[in-house]
Amino acid sequence: EIPSAPPQVWMYCRLYRKLERFRSPELLDAAKAGGEFLLRYARVAPPGKKCAFVLTRDGRPVKVQRTIFSECFYTMAMNELWRVTGEARYQSILSSPPHPGAPGLLATPPPHGGIFLVGWQGLKAHLASLFLPRQRDGQAVLENVSEDGEELSGCLGRHQNPGHALEAGWFLLRHAIRKGDPELRAHVIDKFLLLPFRSGWDADHGGLFYFQDADGLCPTQLEWAMKLWWPHSEAMIAFLMGYSDSGDPALLHLFCRVADYTFRQVSGLPVRHGCGGNMPDFVTGRNPQCVHIPRQVERHLQYCTHTSRLPSTASGQLRLLTRNAFINNMC
Amino acid sequence: EIPSAPPQVWMYCRLYRKLERFRSPELLDAAKAGGEFLLRYARVAPPGKKCAFVLTRDGRPVKVQRTIFSECFYTMAMNELWRVTGEARYQSILSSPPHPGAPGLLATPPPHGGIFLVGWQGLKAHLASLFLPRQRDGQAVLENVSEDGEELSGCLGRHQNPGHALEAGWFLLRHAIRKGDPELRAHVIDKFLLLPFRSGWDADHGGLFYFQDADGLCPTQLEWAMKLWWPHSEAMIAFLMGYSDSGDPALLHLFCRVADYTFRQVSGLPVRHGCGGNMPDFVTGRNPQCVHIPRQVERHLQYCTHTSRLPSTASGQLRLLTRNAFINNMC
Structure with missing residues (x-):
């Protein structure tokens, strides 16, 4: 499936490129096989x-969506593969991002998938304009807004996805930190x-x-x-990231609260998103695990290694958590 | 939404046409307004x-699907409106059903939506060939098969929807009864x-x-x-229907078992599919309520009125159940 295979290629390349311990030929070969x-x-x-959004094992398209998810994922994967191999043939065919309203690419009018567009280097400069309008007077982060940033009518406009909001949050936070914009940083942490x-x-239930x-x-x-694993990874x-940058213990406290909840749930999780029970409280979900969770591991390992601010107990706990998460997810 | 509006038009027309108590000008006007x-x-x-699959309030298309759901619903609604008003302009533009494999209409290869095609008079003769191949050697009813009736590979091929199987079951049962085919009837009841x-x-939980x-x-x-209302309506x-035709008390017993469970759940249901609790055990779902549940009421009222076989206690219980269902759903 496109929502699953390209993120996998992207993640393999990124782990290979960023973390010494993953620099194995097997991982790169797997990424290249996926890329081919x-x-x-x-x-x-x-x-x-x-x-296509879904392909059969032998490459026939099963599902084609009007959204731009597939093209975003494809482009991200290919560009990462190009970066790691240096082979120009992987350079993405989608050399410029499609216009969000382009016919046949995105259903009008909700710009779903905007959150994925930030994978494109060229769009990083537009991060703030992509995400900041998705607010209702600072009282809520909305999942869908019109192309000119207005709230849409009906349930589509009122739709919220806390995991996406928090994911957009750390994209924006990194952007604010890199830019050296303390006002934006404070706004992002707050909103x-x-x-x-x-x-x-x-x-009531965490x-x-x-x-x-x-x-x-x-x-x-x-x-x-339902409680899915990935929004908790993003949180x-x-x-x-917020704690690492600001040293604010309230942010570390929130990290620990989410981590405690998440890894308590994960440790009790039956195989394959909770098939054992009646209605599981906590599920891994289908497609996004191969990007959300390894990405979380990659981030955490970076913070564990580079953040001098992290108290040693929290750092040890983090190492354990990320190792567990990685073993649970990847093995 | 197309999955909601045309079934509503269809249901209004049908209630108006079939049941004396619904022969009100308001109901017909509402159906005509929807039809227009x-x-x-x-x-x-x-x-x-x-x-389109989803339209805005002022008629702009928001979502267009490759499946044939929208066209099926549209055709069913329009033909029913034509039947009740006698106005030829409502006669469906889709005078012949699109070929399931036609490009742009149905994603290859799973014939989703076949179950809705039976709304077309012309397809009633093909009921058996539409549904009977959806079995795995008589051991399971599959939701998706290839166009030539073979099992598809992967989770798509293994996918089952008990509510759809039971819905197909009563379509087939009615077909077998009308044809006077006792062998098919027995097979359908069994499988x-x-x-x-x-x-x-x-x-464990019912x-x-x-x-x-x-x-x-x-x-x-x-x-x-999750337990949705509509599969229980179909069951x-x-x-x-099976009991009414055969007089087999085992089928009446199963009816009562499903009815007891369903109306016990419904009576405790918070407004709008269980928003109150954490993870509700029983939900009404979004779109199909306006066809599944009123259709159930229509069917039940017919059985209450016409089935001499029904014991008077069961008949009384049924009247109460259907009245409650109707009040809960429609008012």
Whole structure:
């Protein structure tokens, strides 16, 4: 599947490139095998740029979506593969990002997938303009806004995804840190880290809801109240990054709160997102695990190694947590 | 939304046409207003036949699917409106059903939506050939098969939907009864009523699972273990139809078992599919309520009125159940 295979290629390359312990030929070979498959089969009608969303094992397209998810994932994977191998043939065919409103690429009007666009180097400069308008007067982060940043009507406009908000939060936070913009940094911590956590955390049972409605109505998605692993990964990255940068113990405390909850749930998780019980409280989900969780591990290992601010107990706990997460997910 | 609006039009017309108590001008006017909206806006690029899946309130297409769901629903609604008003302009533009493999209409290869095709009069003769191949050697009813009736590989091929199996079951049962084919009737009761019920019923907590995997693996859909109202409606129709035809008390017993469970759950249901609790055990779901549940009420009222075989206590219970269901759902 496109939402699964390209992130896998991307992640393999990134682990290979960034972390010494993953610099094995097997990992690179696996990434290249995935890249070759995508190169040959991902595009529905080459040289057209439209990519299939689901392919069979032998490369026939099963599902084609109007969103730009597939093309974003494809481009990210190929560019990372190009970077790690230096082979120009991997350089993405989507050399410029498609315009969000381009017909046949994105269903009008919600710019779903904007969050993935930041994989493109060229878009990093536009991070703030991509995510900052997704707020309702600073009271909520909205998943979908119109192309000119206005709130959409109906449940589509009220739709919230706390995991995406927190993910956007750490993209923005990194951007603010790199830019050296303390005002943006403070705003992001307040509105994209603390706010989504406060409103998205289940006060009764713990954990981040999958979906919410900005007016407090019931989301239309049946799975809205489920707790998925990946939003918790994003929350942990966000709070650890915030703490690592600011030294604010409140952010470390939030990191520990999410980590405690998450790894307690993960340790009790039956194989393959909770098939054992009736309605599992905590699930791993289907596609995004191969990017969210290894990415979390990569981030955490970096913080463990480079952050002198981290208290040694927290650092030890982190190493343990990330090792467990990695073993649970990757092996 | 197309999965919601046309079934509503269809249901209003049908209630108006079939049941004396619903023969009100308001109901017909509502159906006609819906029909006019669809006539004007449903097709993405008239005179093309492709219909949008989601429209805005003012008729702009938001989502267009490659499946044929939208066209099926549209055709069913329009033909029912034509039937009740006698106005030829409602006669469906989709005068012949699109070929399931036609490019742009149905994603290859799974014939999703085949179950809805039976709304077309012209397809009623093909019921058996549509549904009977969806079996794995009589051991399971599969949701998706290839166009030539073969099992598909992977989780798509193993995908099961007990509610759809039971719904197909009563379509087939009615077909067998009308044809006067006792062999088909017995086969259907065995393989499309009893089998999906046995494998789809949650032995520990009661209720029909939303999705299952024919190999007993964990379905990939997060919501697989949820209990939705509509599969229970289909099960009740199926068992009541089976009992009404055969007089077999085992089928009445199964009807009562599903009805007891369902209405016990429904009576405790918070407003709008269980927003109150953490992870609700029983949910109404989003779109299909306006067809599944009123259709169940219509069916049940017919059985209450016409089935002399029904014991008077069961008949009284049924009247109460259907009245409650109707009040809960429609008011």
